[in-house]
Amino acid sequence: MRILRKSFYNGNTLQVAQDLLGCFLVVLPGGKSRTTNAAHANSTKRVCKFKIVEVEAYNGPNDLASHASQGRTERNSIMFGKPGIIYVYFTYGMHYMLNIVTEAKDYPAAVLIRAVEPISHNVERIAHNTNGPAKLTKILGIDKFFNGLPIYTKKYGLWVEGGDEKFKNSQIKKATRIGVDYAGKYKDKKWRFYIKGNIFVSKK
DNA sequence: CAAGAGATCATCT
DNA sequence: GATGATCTCTTGA
Numbered sequence: 001m002r003i004l005r006k007s008f009y010n011g012n013t014l015q016v017a018q019d020l021l022g023c024f025l026v027v028l029p030g031g032k033s034r035t036t037n038a039a040h041a042n043s044t045k046r047v048c049k050f051k052i053v054e055v056e057a058y059n060g061p062n063d064l065a066s067h068a069s070q071g072r073t074e075r076n077s078i079m080f081g082k083p084g085i086i087y088v089y090f091t092y093g094m095h096y097m098l099n100i101v102t103e104a105k106d107y108p109a110a111v112l113i114r115a116v117e118p119i120s121h122n123v124e125r126i127a128h129n130t131n132g133p134a135k136l137t138k139i140l141g142i143d144k145f146f147n148g149l150p151i152y153t154k155k156y157g158l159w160v161e162g163g164d165e166k167f168k169n170s171q172i173k174k175a176t177r178i179g180v181d182y183a184g185k186y187k188d189k190k191w192r193f194y195i196k197g198n199i200f201v202s203k204k
Numbered sequence: 205c206a207a208g209a210g211a212t213c214a215t216c217t
Numbered sequence: 218g219a220t221g222a223t224c225t226c227t228t229g230a
Binding site: 058066067114134135181183 | 223
Binding site: 073075 | 211
């Protein structure tokens with residue numbers, strides 16, 4: 001299976017978000033963070049694969065739902081940087097969120113990974129709580145260690161591989177994003193994408 | 205079932 | 218000082 005290169009993320013955020021559906025998020029046992037993750041807990045020393053089944057796009061400086069709409073700050077500066085870089089932020093006092101930066105440098109955008117489906121047999125029995133953005137980071141052991149690191153290399157123990165299938169438009173459900181009621185007209189943008197019928201999707 | 209509250213703290217004003 | 222790209226538990230119909 002091929003690892004997705006940096007160029008994959010250097011494109012229209014809404015398109016990249018949909019192209020990520022069906023791709024595989026792969027994590028090495030233990031990763032490089034200090035948090036115990038699913039692969040580490042399993043102790044088989046094999047990689048763990050998760051199919052990406054739900055994402056949200058945060059697109060550009062005007063998107064009122066995006067951190068970037070407030071201008072560049074220390075936290076969101078990753079979003080203004082190069083594509084293919086991991087953006088992890090901490091929220092609600094307890095949750096980490098996993099994003100992948102898209103588009104060229106200086107255009108602030110990212111894709112939030114909202115739900116994944118466990119694929120590797122060695123994680124199916126423990127990774128049954130991956131249907132939500134904060135739940136999956138906990139299972140995968142993703143924390144701020146990964147913030148600012150590239151996801152187009154195996155070097156840091158977290159990467160994305162191409163999917164087995166390319167989803168047709170009719171297989172992708174487009175819906176409004178979750179938890180962004182404050183975002184004015186941007187709250188109605190259907191920038192959440194998920195695989196129709198997949199039971200790991202966080203909200204139907 | 206649906207709705208509401210509490211947890212808990214980094215980040216921004 | 219206020220709030221959140223969430224989750225889990227409790228309450229009540």
